[in-house]
Structures are given as structure tokens and as C-alpha cells.
Amino acid sequence: MTFIIRNISLLYGKDLVYINKGFICINKNGIITEAGSEDTYFDKYKFNDTKVYDGTGFLVIPGFINSHTHIADSIGKDISFSSTFNEMIHPVYGIKKKILNKSTKEHLKYFIRTSAISMMIKGTISFVDFREGGPEGIELLKDSILDLPIKSVILGRIEQYFDLEKILEIKKQQTKGNSDDKLVVDKLQKLSLESLSRVLELSDGLGLSGANENTDDALKQYIHKVKEFNKKNNYLHYRKKIIAIHAAESQSTIKFSKLLTGKTEVERIINFLKPDILVHMTHATLEDLTLALHNNIGIVLCPRSNGILGNGIPDIVTMIKLGCKISIGTDNIMINSPDLLQELDYLWKVIKSHSSKYSNYIDPKELLKMITVNPGEIFDLNSGSIDIGKYADILFIDKYHIDLQPIHNIYSSIIHRLSYGAIKAIMINGRFINEIPY
Secondary structure, three states, X not given: OEXXXXXXXXXXXXXXXXXXXXXXXXXXXXXXXXXEEHHXXXXXXXXXXXXXXXXXXXXEEEOEEEEEEEHHHHHHOOOOOOOOHHHHHOOOOOHHHHHHHHOOHHHHHHXXXXXXXXXXXXXXXXXXXXXXXXXXXXXXXXXXXXXXXXXXXXXXXXXXXXXXXXXXXXXXXXXXXXXXXXXXXXXOOHHHHHHXXXXXXXXXXXXXXXXXXXXXHXXXXXXHHHHHHHHHOOOOOOOOOEEEXXXXXXXXXXXXXXXXXXXXXXXXXXXXXXOOEEEEOOOOOHHHHHHHHHOOOEEEEOHHXXXXXXXXXXXXXXXXXXXXXEEEOOEEOOOOOOOHXXXXXXXXXXXXXXXXXXXXXXXXXXXXXXXXXXXXXXXXXXXOOOOOOOEOOEEEEEOXXXXXXXXXXXXXXXXXXXXXXXXXXXXXXXEEHHHOOO
């Protein structure tokens, strides 16, 4: 049955236009069939087989999309938070890797599930996860959230990494004729390629650690495998598989790449991998950002993660000026709560504190788009805005809540002042989440 919610305020469409008195019409499949101003409401609708609800006092906004998480890492919350960047999260020898290896599946599933519930309570209707552990890691995540209404984009990976420094040194010695003909493993091996095929079957694409853990040939193998899979399964039930990868996260990773290869991580990634998404870009150069823009690559920022790891803050002002496609993620739950409003509040204040000249470039509406409209487009989700044809993935906010009233700038108020006590209902696919037992 179709139902209409009227007498609501809402942020409408891709530009999040504020409508003081509006309505939303949702069909039985959870799709928005009409939305807009009450001025056109009575002229358009016949009320046959339609329920009408009064939403007076509510502000209705798109549900949030968390563009980058490592949700299984929630089992290690705040462990060794004072460690260095590589000591904590390096994919081969980091503390995170050791914790995940020693944790039981039951414990991992419990904390994945509770973190997903935490995200929903905070207004997140969908999250994008970099899922380690090969096919088994993907299946673990799926099992953990099977009975939850929250949506997910799962980007898997295989567990083959390369010692780039050692490989390049051996090749250099071989070129000089000073080598003892050591075998150089610089490509994904047969078992890894078989695992990669299974990862692509189970996931929405690849979420790779970084360029510095991969050779040029390995990066080329990844993109070849994804293209091959997409071509083969073009007419089947699979969606197009995407590739995302960490890039330019720290000064140390930038230095490592330049010293060994003569190129930045972003240059190597775009040359050999041609990804859809670059995550972090904290120390991306202007040339890096221009490359990403010209190759239509989305950028995911994780400002609080960069801050706590001592990696600095991404140059979002330049990204906005260039017209880059930007979304926001909360990153590793070891070090951050999966709270997107904290992410926006932190980013806005830190950037503005650097220089008052940046004030005009940090528009709160554009920031809000980075957790709604932008990720909906970047990840090709039928969500992220209140618009005809989109899923009704929306939040109902008490406009008169003590933390919000009086509202003078709706976008600033959401970013700075919205508390979770003010979110009175959350709808995913046209159903209130409290209707679904979990």
C-alpha cells in the first residue's frame, strides 16, 4: 500500500533544498514516488488505497552513508592508540592484523553486529566496508548483519602482499648483473587469483590496502581481473564490481613511494590500477587531485582517523575548488566511533581554524552532501537523497528538540547540533527500522 507523510519539513533532491512544509509519497516497495512542497500536494493526489500520516514537527532528511569502514576492527577498540601509523594498521605486521588473526569468528561477528547497530542508531542507513580475510572475511561480515536492515557495500581483498623495497632491489641487482638469480615473486600467484575470483563473486568489488604493498604487475592483474569479471557477468545478476584503494594517507607512504618508484602512490595507482575510489588522499598533491578528477575517480576522506594517527588533514578546500567528488567515512573502528556527524563537525572546525580565508569554501550544505548525496552517486546507490525513484532511506528529526531550537541555518544545525536523541525515527527501504526485529 502507498502511504503519504505530509506537513513535514524536508531537505529535497540532490541539492538538499529546504522545504518548510512538504510531503513524501512512498510505495509498497519502499520507493519514493513523489515528494516536494505541500502547495502541489492536494492537486495531484487521489487517496484511494493510500494512507496519509501527519508529520507535523518533523524535519525529514536523507539517511547517512558511511563511505569507509573497517568494521571488524571494532574488536580492538582503543588498543595501542598511542602507537605509530604503521605499528597500528600495517596490513602485514600491524597490531590490527595480529588482533584479527587471534580473534575467534564468534567474537568478530558479535562486534561487527553491534557496530552496525551503533551506526543505525546514529542515522547511518548504509556503510562501505574494506573487508580483509579473503572470501571468508566477506562471508563473516554478511553473516554478522544478516538480520539487520542496514545496507552495506562490501569491498573484499585477498591476503597477498609484496615487499616492494626488496623486489625492486633484487631487480636492480639483476639489471647490473650482480644477482645470484633469485626468483622474484612480483605477481599474484595462482591460489591468490583463484581466491580473487571468489572475492569478486561474493563482494561488491575490491578494497585494497595500498600501492606500496603491491607491484605494478599486481595492480595490473587486479584491474584485469575486475574488467574480465564485469564483462563476463554483464548480463547476469551481478552489479558492476568497483575498485577502491587507500592512497596518500601519510607522509611516510608518500616518501616510500617516491623514493622507490619515482612516482606518487596516486600516479602509480591511476597508471596501473585505474580505480573507482581513492580513500584518504590526506597528502595528495595538486597533480594527484587533478589526475583523480580527470579520471572521474571519487575521493573518500576520513578526517578524524587522519587526525588521531597524526597524518594531518586533507586539503578539502582545493578538492572543492577543483570539483572533486568527495564523500566521508569514519575508517577504522579501533580508533574511531562510526559517527558521521562527529566527522563533519571535526572536519569543518579544523579546516576553518587553519585560516579564516577558507571560510567561504566550507559550506555546511556541501559537507552534508558528503554523507548523503555524494556517496549515493559515487557508489551508485539508489539512495542518498529524497527524490523520486530513490529508496525511502530517511531520518525523522524533531525540529523542536532542545539541542536544535531555534534553527537559523538548517545545514549548520544538523552538522553542529544534531544529537541522536533528536532522531525520532529511521526508515530504510520505506520501513521504520523498529518494525524489523533485530
